[in-house]
Amino acid sequence: xxxxxxxxxxxxxxxxxxxxxxxxxxxxxxxxxxxxFLSYPMYSKAHFEGERLDVNHRVYAVLKSGERRYxxxxxxxxxxxxxxxxxxxxxxxxxxxxxxAPFVDAVVARYPDVTALEVDNYPMIITRAGPKPAPSQxxxxxxxxxxxRSPR
Amino acid sequence: xxxRFFAAWWRYWFREAPLLDLAIxxxxxxxxxxxxxxxxxxxxxxALTEVSEVPPFLYEPLFFFDLITRLLGGHHFxxxxxxxxxxxTACAGxxxxxxxxxxxxxxxxxxxxxxxxxxxxxxxxxxxxxxxxMIALGLLSFSPSGAVLSLDAMMRREPGRAxxxxxxxxxxxxxxxxxxxxxxxxxxxxxxxxxxxLRYGEGHWANGITLQYAMAQxxxxxxxxxxLWLSHFYWVALAGQWFILFFQGTFFLSVVFPKLKWFYxxxxxxxxxxxxxxxKAPFFQWSALYFAFVPWSAIFVRLxxxxxxxGFALADQSGGVA
Numbered sequence: 001x002x003x004x005x006x007x008x009x010x011x012x013x014x015x016x017x018x019x020x021x022x023x024x025x026x027x028x029x030x031x032x033x034x035x036x037f038l039s040y041p042m043y044s045k046a047h048f049e050g051e052r053l054d055v056n057h058r059v060y061a062v063l064k065s066g067e068r069r070y071x072x073x074x075x076x077x078x079x080x081x082x083x084x085x086x087x088x089x090x091x092x093x094x095x096x097x098x099x100x101a102p103f104v105d106a107v108v109a110r111y112p113d114v115t116a117l118e119v120d121n122y123p124m125i126i127t128r129a130g131p132k133p134a135p136s137q138x139x140x141x142x143x144x145x146x147x148x149r150s151p152r
Numbered sequence: 153x154x155x156r157f158f159a160a161w162w163r164y165w166f167r168e169a170p171l172l173d174l175a176i177x178x179x180x181x182x183x184x185x186x187x188x189x190x191x192x193x194x195x196x197x198x199a200l201t202e203v204s205e206v207p208p209f210l211y212e213p214l215f216f217f218d219l220i221t222r223l224l225g226g227h228h229f230x231x232x233x234x235x236x237x238x239x240x241t242a243c244a245g246x247x248x249x250x251x252x253x254x255x256x257x258x259x260x261x262x263x264x265x266x267x268x269x270x271x272x273x274x275x276x277x278x279x280x281x282x283x284x285x286m287i288a289l290g291l292l293s294f295s296p297s298g299a300v301l302s303l304d305a306m307m308r309r310e311p312g313r314a315x316x317x318x319x320x321x322x323x324x325x326x327x328x329x330x331x332x333x334x335x336x337x338x339x340x341x342x343x344x345x346x347x348x349x350l351r352y353g354e355g356h357w358a359n360g361i362t363l364q365y366a367m368a369q370x371x372x373x374x375x376x377x378x379x380l381w382l383s384h385f386y387w388v389a390l391a392g393q394w395f396i397l398f399f400q401g402t403f404f405l406s407v408v409f410p411k412l413k414w415f416y417x418x419x420x421x422x423x424x425x426x427x428x429x430x431x432k433a434p435f436f437q438w439s440a441l442y443f444a445f446v447p448w449s450a451i452f453v454r455l456x457x458x459x460x461x462x463g464f465a466l467a468d469q470s471g472g473v474a
Contacts, residue, residue: 009166012326015294016165016333019287023337027344035214035273036266036283040345042433046356047365055372079206081373082277087210102209124372126361130384131368 053131055122056081057089061107062116062141069111076110077103093119093140104144117142169328170449171299172320172458177331177443178258178297179249184440185265185285186245189238194434197238200268203275204231210276217270229271237264251302258297262289284341285437288334288444295330320452321459332407334444338420339404346400358397360390367430376432399423406445417445 026037060068071077073084091099107114123136188195213221221227229237241264247257266286273279298304300319309319349357356362364383371380382388399419406416421442427433452458 009162012294012329013161013165015291016329019291019333020336020340023287023340024344027340028347030348032278033215035216035270035278036286038278038280038283039348040280040341041348041352042280042345043362043366044345044348044352044357045362046353046359047362048356048359049361051361051365053365053369053372055369077207079210080202080277082279083206083210087276102207106207122372124368126365126368126383128361128364128386130364131372131380 047126049127051126052134053122053124053126055124056085057093057122058120058136059089059092060118060120061111061114062118063111064113064115068118071107071110071117077106089119092117092142095142097142100142108144114144116144165329165332166325167328168323168325169331171296171322171324171327172301172452173331173446173448174295174297174327175251175299175301176446176448178251178254178292179301180443181285181288181292181437181440182245182249182258182261184436185261185289186242186249188436189245189265189268190242195268197235200234200238200272201231203272204234206275211274212276213274214270214278217267217274220267220270234268234271237267241265241268248298251298251304254298254302254304258289259293262286262293265289281433281435281437284337284441287337288441291330291333296324296326297330299324299327317459331444334441335407336404338441338444339407342400342403346397349397349400358390358393360386360393363389363393363396370431370433374432377429378426379430379432382430396423413445417442 022034022037025031026034027039030039030041032038059071061071062068073079073081073088077084077088079087088100088103091097092103104117107117117140118138119140120136121139123134124131125134126132190196193199221229241261244257244260244264247253248261266289269282269286273282300322305319309316353362364386367379367389368383370376371383399416403416403420406412421439424435424439424442427435449458
């Protein structure tokens, strides 16, 4: 005969096992699929002397006239710092055009004569003596073609 | 063999333990989460309203949030509904904090907080400090966390019968598993963080420059008190990185060997304060969850503020609630 306590402890045991398993799998496989069971890869990439500091990026809309207009996260795209960097800048740098397309639509709506997007890096590098100024560089230029925009 | 394994498993997770430790843990984590929910600019209604205004294409429901919406017939939450959930969650949080209808108020608070967090995270940005708290609150729902130090317990206490001391000294076989699970959870989180540094750092992570880089980066981004200043000291960063690897890679030993908690827990708490001062990374929830390691009953017994629970050796607790 199985009493109530046995059933209760068995269910709690399954819960304990399930939680540990979910965290183990998510933690070591590096997936966010089972959020809130997460991996913790923050700050895990190695960096080296002379490397550009990835504080933030500035994305510019290049107009037909050649003029560059800064695309402000809040005013132009209505997103915060993290969404700007993770959902817009990173895919833009990596050339994942399908992910960038909705943002391109927003930029085109703001600047209809945009011809390209350019990404500038942060004007500092890291050294053993700490951060040092270094001229900002344009690290990516993507032409804005109709194909880059979201399918309608 | 299997029978012996399960017997050992039950002895480990469902041993007799003081309910007071669990109740204090409830008060601390619910108190913090309630404070954050109402007052923090990261979680309050203003923050939720801002999330509701991000471009709709960023909305990608996470697995568990997708499950919630599917259970509601594919429902899409409006900001007004989110506001209602926020208000109901805050009310449940007050009740759970006071220990009123704890068996109901704690699960409601856990469901509310998790729904709000998963909804937020489903709008294009996942962050880490909230995740462990969601899990801890969910687990708290299955424990007798309101058995003592609660209005429920006060109302149950009949005049002239069980004294307050009796209640505070009460033990249960369900009072320990949650605290132990949180401890193992921390061990797993730290171990996977250490693994990520070894894997993605490709053997070069602990080179000093990596930590200088991170401190300079977040120092310039968020202007924390110490980050930018500390990023100028190479040897400090190098020693710090090796220490982090050692700490994260071996933290789980403190769960296996309870006496090690006297080293790992204070050091871990100080480490998270320093993480805030260096990176402004707000892992306040983790700091609160660290209290799962604190043997409150043992401390109170030693201070003679509490009678020793019957059949409960002080040595069992003084190792750190092992």
